[in-house]
Amino acid sequence: MTMSERGVDPHHGAAGSAIVSINDLTTVFRRETGPVRVVDEVSLDLRRGEVLGIVGESGSGKSMLLRSMMRILPKGAATTGGRVTYEGRDLLSLSTSDMHTIRGGEIGMVFQDPTAALNPVYTVRRQIYAALRSHQKLSAAEIERRAVQALTDVGIPSAAQRLDEYPHQFSGGMAQRVVIAIALASDPKILLADEPTTALDVTTQRQILMLLLAIERRREMTLVLVSHSLGVIAQLCDRVAVMYAGQLVELADTRTLFTAPKHPYTVGLLSCVPDAHKPRGAALVPIPGTVPDPGEHAPGCRFAPRCPLAVAACSAGPIELVQVGATHVSRCIRTDLVSLDAGLFTKLDVHDA
Amino acid sequence: MTPDPGSDALIRVEGLSKQFVTANSTIDRLRGRKPRVLRAVDDVSLEIRRGEVLALVGETGSGKSTLGRCLLGYHPVTSGRMWYEDVELTVLAPAKRREFRSKMQMVFQNPYGSLNPRMKVIDMLTEPLTIQRKLSKAAARTRAAELLDLVGLPSSAGAKYPSMFSGGQRQRLSIARALSVNPTFIVADEPVSALDVSIQAQILRVFEEIRRQLGLTILFITHDLSVVRHVADRVAVMYLGRIVELAEVEELFRDPKHPYTRGLLEAVPSLVPGDAFRESTLMTGEIPSALALPTGCHFNPRCGLVRSGCLTEDPKISEADQHASACWADLDPDRFAEWTPLEDRAS
Numbered sequence: 001m002t003m004s005e006r007g008v009d010p011h012h013g014a015a016g017s018a019i020v021s022i023n024d025l026t027t028v029f030r031r032e033t034g035p036v037r038v039v040d041e042v043s044l045d046l047r048r049g050e051v052l053g054i055v056g057e058s059g060s061g062k063s064m065l066l067r068s069m070m071r072i073l074p075k076g077a078a079t080t081g082g083r084v085t086y087e088g089r090d091l092l093s094l095s096t097s098d099m100h101t102i103r104g105g106e107i108g109m110v111f112q113d114p115t116a117a118l119n120p121v122y123t124v125r126r127q128i129y130a131a132l133r134s135h136q137k138l139s140a141a142e143i144e145r146r147a148v149q150a151l152t153d154v155g156i157p158s159a160a161q162r163l164d165e166y167p168h169q170f171s172g173g174m175a176q177r178v179v180i181a182i183a184l185a186s187d188p189k190i191l192l193a194d195e196p197t198t199a200l201d202v203t204t205q206r207q208i209l210m211l212l213l214a215i216e217r218r219r220e221m222t223l224v225l226v227s228h229s230l231g232v233i234a235q236l237c238d239r240v241a242v243m244y245a246g247q248l249v250e251l252a253d254t255r256t257l258f259t260a261p262k263h264p265y266t267v268g269l270l271s272c273v274p275d276a277h278k279p280r281g282a283a284l285v286p287i288p289g290t291v292p293d294p295g296e297h298a299p300g301c302r303f304a305p306r307c308p309l310a311v312a313a314c315s316a317g318p319i320e321l322v323q324v325g326a327t328h329v330s331r332c333i334r335t336d337l338v339s340l341d342a343g344l345f346t347k348l349d350v351h352d353a
Numbered sequence: 354m355t356p357d358p359g360s361d362a363l364i365r366v367e368g369l370s371k372q373f374v375t376a377n378s379t380i381d382r383l384r385g386r387k388p389r390v391l392r393a394v395d396d397v398s399l400e401i402r403r404g405e406v407l408a409l410v411g412e413t414g415s416g417k418s419t420l421g422r423c424l425l426g427y428h429p430v431t432s433g434r435m436w437y438e439d440v441e442l443t444v445l446a447p448a449k450r451r452e453f454r455s456k457m458q459m460v461f462q463n464p465y466g467s468l469n470p471r472m473k474v475i476d477m478l479t480e481p482l483t484i485q486r487k488l489s490k491a492a493a494r495t496r497a498a499e500l501l502d503l504v505g506l507p508s509s510a511g512a513k514y515p516s517m518f519s520g521g522q523r524q525r526l527s528i529a530r531a532l533s534v535n536p537t538f539i540v541a542d543e544p545v546s547a548l549d550v551s552i553q554a555q556i557l558r559v560f561e562e563i564r565r566q567l568g569l570t571i572l573f574i575t576h577d578l579s580v581v582r583h584v585a586d587r588v589a590v591m592y593l594g595r596i597v598e599l600a601e602v603e604e605l606f607r608d609p610k611h612p613y614t615r616g617l618l619e620a621v622p623s624l625v626p627g628d629a630f631r632e633s634t635l636m637t638g639e640i641p642s643a644l645a646l647p648t649g650c651h652f653n654p655r656c657g658l659v660r661s662g663c664l665t666e667d668p669k670i671s672e673a674d675q676h677a678s679a680c681w682a683d684l685d686p687d688r689f690a691e692w693t694p695l696e697d698r699a700s
Binding site for chain 1 (some may be wrong): 619
């Protein structure tokens with residue numbers, strides 16, 4: 001059964017402008033006790049030229065979704081269903097060599113830890129040359145010129161001198177710039193960034209985010225930003241997908257998601273995060289309980305055990321996404337009761353763990 | 354100088370410095386290279402008032418954790434003096450100093466690394482009670498149950514091992530263990546930084562609770578300004594080993610004075626979509642290594658307001674000020690105005 005048969009537009013109102021269409025993507029981890037779904041029938045479009053945010057806590061499946069798309073899953077994980085359509089081709093059924101051309105070619109990637117992404121025994125020159133060469137034939141003079149240009153474009157001072165340095169000679173922020181330069185060397189149409197600033201200080205974070213945004217605009221690239229930081233998402237993204245326990249639970253444009261969320265989990269997240277730009281008001285309102293371990297979620301709505309609105313029907317069977325606005329979907333059967341101002345999560349004390 | 358007996362300071366620090374000497378390899382020694390000195394904490398004076406939550410905030414490498422560890426005696430200090438009430442800790446013999454261990458406890462960032470995986474929760478909590486506080490086994494067990502309740506865990510948690518708990522519950526356990534010896538002062542070093550956002554709020558709630566019920570004094574070390582605004586009474590901003598600004602929490606956020614504080618605050622993305630998020634004009638670059646501290650104001654290489662005198666003159670915050678900022682523009686505006694602006698220096 002596809003989602004359109006369920007009466008919900010699988011493209012969530014974005015048909016026609018998609019550069020990538022993800023349909024019912026499912027990825028499992030093989031455990032002794034049987035397969036555990038870490039990405040569970042996720043359908044989502046990436047639109048041309050947009051910044052799409054994917055937000056969720058640890059175990060939500062947000063990183064595994066990106067890795068499933070790019071077929072770079074860790075050992076023990078496998079994609080068991082769904083399609084990822086890019087320019088008319090299903091990435092999941094491409095040959096390994098065709099996929100290799102797309103990965104790091106038309107679709108670039110940046111991860112959280114720049115020191116893990118760079119090879120510590122090679123100079124930056126060697127690593128950026130490899131990226132430039134793998135997608136086009138260039139003369140020696142041209143490749144040097146482009147390498148210096150690539151590092152300059154990402155804001156590395158004295159780029160020509162720094163080419164011959166090793167990754168450990170770069171600070172965390174500067175190393176992440178090198179990783180971004182390498183990802184951009186093939187002129188990708190899509191850049192997938194998985195927590196690209198989580199390991200960095202807030203001032204460096206801002207510099208890297210401003211850089212990504214400037215590049216996205218200049219190159220009319222599609223940027224997918226996976227982050228647990230709601231502030232980062234609020235300031236950078238055009239649309240936001242919220243994930244919980246392997247499922248997409250809410251999708252909306254950024255302003256709508258932050259001002260009129262329609263999933264209790266999103267409301268909970270927004271009420272429990274302190275804001276540095278607002279005077280301390282009422283006490284923070286924590287979401288009770290903990291994020292379920294993969295595969296250990298409740299039947300029916302996976303958020304129900306932590307949800308103040310949960311009723312018996314929430315746990316009776318799988319909950320589908322419902323359309324709550326033209327481009328806004330939520331996986332909740334009680335969306336009419338969900339609002340930021342309703343004080344959903346107030347009646348709790350320190351023992352509600 | 355001894356502290357004023359009428360003072361409300363629980364902990365007092367005068368001119369505290371902590372230097373680390375880098376390890377030198379055999380080759381370095383053969384080449385005649387001298388070991389290098391890292392000045393992690395550089396002449397800090399600070400008061401932590403009885404019953405307050407003082408947040409110590411700064412980037413990686415600012416020296417905030419080192420300062421916290423010096424207070425608890427985990428690092429011997431290089432110079433300077435420290436008092437607990439009217440007892441000068443820095444001159445105490447080690448045996449005497451040990452008596453202060455139960456009064457001053459630490460909660461660490463990583464709840465996975467700071468709990469003994471082979472010890473049941475109940476043993477972890479009762480051991481210090483029977484050994485340090487000489488309680489009977491039964492009394493220790495009663496106390497352990499109270500501690501678990503205080504941090505929001507059921508008493509059945511006592512029979513389990515740390516690996517059976519989630520990250521947030523382990524941080525509750527770390528807090529319970531720190532509290533088991535009845536401390537008056539807690540250093541919490543990034544206690545919520547490793548936790549998911551929905552769990553962070555739960556643990557911040559536990560801190561509020563223990564402080565309200567036990568009247569603890571807490572030094573809350575964090576890089577996260579949003580958390581600071583939520584938990585602190587006062588805030589000390591640290592940069593390259595020095596306190597550069599110190600004020601009441603709302604005062605600091607409403608009217609940050611030091612360009613470093615202003616730059617840090619600007620860098621925190623707002624939760625309101627569409628708010629201005631742009632390059633800072635006040636602050637450029639990254640925190641340099643504490644192996645090579647700049648002369649004059651430590652912040653001068655990154656400062657958007659920098660003037661000629663900032664390169665040579667060393668600014669110090671005045672502890673007497675309600676809202677102290679170690680910036681010449683505040684300390685001596687007339688003199689600052691006479692210096693030559695250097696803002697084009699970076700480009």
